[in-house]
Amino acid sequence: MAKNIPTAPAAFDSTRVIERPDGFYWHDKSDGREFGPFATLLEAAEDMEYNDESDFEPGETLAEAEHELGLSDWIDPDTGQLAEEGGPHIEDH
Numbered sequence: 001m002a003k004n005i006p007t008a009p010a011a012f013d014s015t016r017v018i019e020r021p022d023g024f025y026w027h028d029k030s031d032g033r034e035f036g037p038f039a040t041l042l043e044a045a046e047d048m049e050y051n052d053e054s055d056f057e058p059g060e061t062l063a064e065a066e067h068e069l070g071l072s073d074w075i076d077p078d079t080g081q082l083a084e085e086g087g088p089h090i091e092d093h
Helices: 041-049 062-069
Strands: 015-020 023-028 034-038
Touching: 015 034, 015 041, 023 041, 034 041
Parallel strands: none
Antiparallel strands: 015 023, 023 034
8 A cells, every 4th residue: 555645835845844952943945044942843833834924013003003004093982992983094085
């Protein structure tokens, strides 16, 4: 009976996970950087797959982020809800 040997997706061709006594590391072959240590293989794989494509800027306040999204900064004192039901403003007048 033939064994089915799992293969890694093409996205992982440029990376490698290494186990050392202090934990797991992942190595990016394209630029030579190494990341870790991680306590488990799963944590190393999750970090390897993480792709930060957000517009979040370090040091950005919640109010600044909400302003970029067009959320109102006024809260109705009676209901505790955001003004205009919290919907973002998609039109500029």
